[in-house]
Amino acid sequence: MERKITRDYMLIRDFEVSDIDEIVEILKLNNQYGHPEVDGPEAMKRVKACKAAVFLVCEVDGKVVGLVRGVYDGSRAIIHLLSVHPTCQGQGIGTALVREIVKRFGEKGAPTVSATVTDESLGFWQKVGFRKTKAFLVGNW
Numbered sequence: 001m002e003r004k005i006t007r008d009y010m011l012i013r014d015f016e017v018s019d020i021d022e023i024v025e026i027l028k029l030n031n032q033y034g035h036p037e038v039d040g041p042e043a044m045k046r047v048k049a050c051k052a053a054v055f056l057v058c059e060v061d062g063k064v065v066g067l068v069r070g071v072y073d074g075s076r077a078i079i080h081l082l083s084v085h086p087t088c089q090g091q092g093i094g095t096a097l098v099r100e101i102v103k104r105f106g107e108k109g110a111p112t113v114s115a116t117v118t119d120e121s122l123g124f125w126q127k128v129g130f131r132k133t134k135a136f137l138v139g140n141w
């Protein structure tokens with residue numbers, strides 16, 4: 001069932017290990033769980049322990065409905081993963097998550113923030129103020 005969400009009900013907070021099952025469900029529903037070794041429970045625990053990482057969830061009525069994850073190494077800040085539960089998309093949650101992680105990176109001193117992006121989500125990123133650059137992602141998997 002789709003729920004209308006107002007900003008008053010939205011809580012954006014740091015990831016907790018108890019969020020793992022809900023996050024895995026969201027990633028699976030959004031076809032973002034192709035590499036559990038990178039995005040699965042053990043990886044999430046490692047990210048939580050990493051001082052360079054920022055890993056946030058959005059909670060509505062006690063349920064995790066979205067997540068964002070990135071890293072700032074002292075030079076570049078990069079958002080690696082963003083996902084909103086399909087029944088909660090289009091209600092400003094993705095925007096709120098991106099704004100909060102950008103703010104967190106700013107507080108850590110990051111001069112810029114980049115994101116790894118899919119063609120399908122590029123329009124969203126442009127709406128939240130990111131623009132396409134010449135760089136693109138390559139991988140060894």
Ligand SMILES: CC(C)(COP(=O)(O)OP(=O)(O)OC[C@H]1O[C@@H](n2cnc3c(N)ncnc32)[C@H](O)[C@@H]1OP(=O)(O)O)[C@@H](O)C(=O)NCCC(=O)NCCS
Nearest residue numbers: 083084089090091092093094095117118120121123124127
């Ligand atoms: C992309 C995603 C994170 C956006 O989250 P969301 O909560 O639905 O986004 P918002 O409600 O904050 O949308 C903000 C604006 O972007 C637009 N938008 C959202 N998704 C979009 C998309 N895929 N393409 C173009 N525009 C999009 C919205 O219509 C809205 O526009 P408006 O301000 O004119 O109303 C979410 O749709 C999602 O999780 N998708 C599946 C996973 C994914 O693609 N993740 C990103 C990979 S890099």
